[in-house]
Amino acid sequence: MERPFLQPHSRAALRMTEAAAAGRFELQQCRKCGAVQYPPRDACHQCLSVELEWSVQSGAGRMISETTLFHSHLAQFKDQLPLRIGLVKLQCGPVALAHVEKSVPVAPADVEVRMRLQEGYAVLVAR
């Protein structure tokens, strides 16, 4: 059977579901060099170590750019349009694409990124 379109495909990304369900903001961190990374990988993008762990991180960051989608390639999103998304430079390092709540001012804006479940899988939301 074909996978549902919205399901993350990598094992590493599926690991986020647990944190999201528990209300924690966790990202991958390298045990060797300490680099924090996102999207989830199978090796450290900085030192190539495969010793990765998930650790609680601050979700604080700055939304540096945003867009409002008026079109989606997926039927599942059509009733959510227009849909606001943004790129957030997290203080802990990585850049994350996130859903953006209405209360967030227009980019650039300081935000707090959290994880929540969307159709059973973790997504990032800036608020």
Add this chain to the structure above:
Amino acid sequence: MTAVITAPITIPYARFSENSAHWFAARALGEMLEAAHLDKASIDGLCFSSFTLAPDTAVALTQHLGLSLRWLDHIPMGGAAGIVALRRAVRAVEAGDAHVVACVGADTNSPEAFGATLGNFSRFTQDAVWPYGAGGPNASFALLTSYYMREYGARREDFGKLCVSQRENALSFPPALMRKPLTLDQYLNARPIADPIHLFDCVMPCAGAEGFLVMSAQRARDLGLKAVRVLSTCERHNAFPGDPIQMRGGWLLDRDELFARAGVRHEQIDLLQTYDDYPVISVLQMEDLGFCGKGEGPQFIRDHTFTNDGSFPHNTSGGQLSCGQAGAAGGFLGMTDAVRQLTGAALGKPVADAKLALVSGFGMINYDRGLCCGATILATS
């Protein structure tokens, strides 16, 4: 031995097609052979790029099309594929690894296939982009465009001017799918797709193929073919990974060497072909290739017409924004049309006295930015 480009071929695009990528590849190869007066056995190298050949690769294509080769490459580099194919092919011919290398980008398009290609584009897309509204490249380029406008004071009218001028170039280019003139008012009043991207900022996906042959200059002369010289090439992948957002590309790292090895100056370039799935990326290429400084793109646009008969001819075919984006073939369109322009074989309005062209490629938004950049400087022979 010096390698040259010859036999540039554009297989007319179709919005949707029931024919496969294999079919489009065969059409391109067939027409290239006919143009070069060669039989199929003369091709001993192939560099191929496609998004819709699955489950096949270029390996399967050799059997599918009955090609016996001694040099084969399959490059998954999308909008940079034309440049990278050329670069690989020139090296192969000059090293004697192959005598005649066909470089081909071919893709089909259907409403269902396009969504599947986007949703399965990369692991990072699947995990960290598609679940955020499935906006595809429209959304990715909206984020870049929005940032660029804020940072450098670009207006929608600036991007619109590029789109309008490309449409003017396309009106004389028979293969272009967009056949009607586009006014700035129509551009500005189009429906929003992903703010600040509106309808005419977006390429229209389609089916089609592009290709060219690379062979020694002597062989091209013996065959009586018009050819262009490859003065220099560059490619760069995942440049500036620490930038929080892509406001510059790998061209910036390589442009000095690109021009130095070609032995030419910017003001000598007669036409520029950028990869143009969205106008903001054309602006980044103009800046990073050194035609203007970073952030000077908006003023540069206000200073030029970009039409084939005006100042700073740009995307002489109308580019993908007016021709359509035939998948990986989109990464070859600038190349094939530059070769035609430089050999006096323009399908559309010729750029007068064109001797030097710069062709640039950009491809593969893996997550938040395009990872592949390349460029080449071509000259009449």
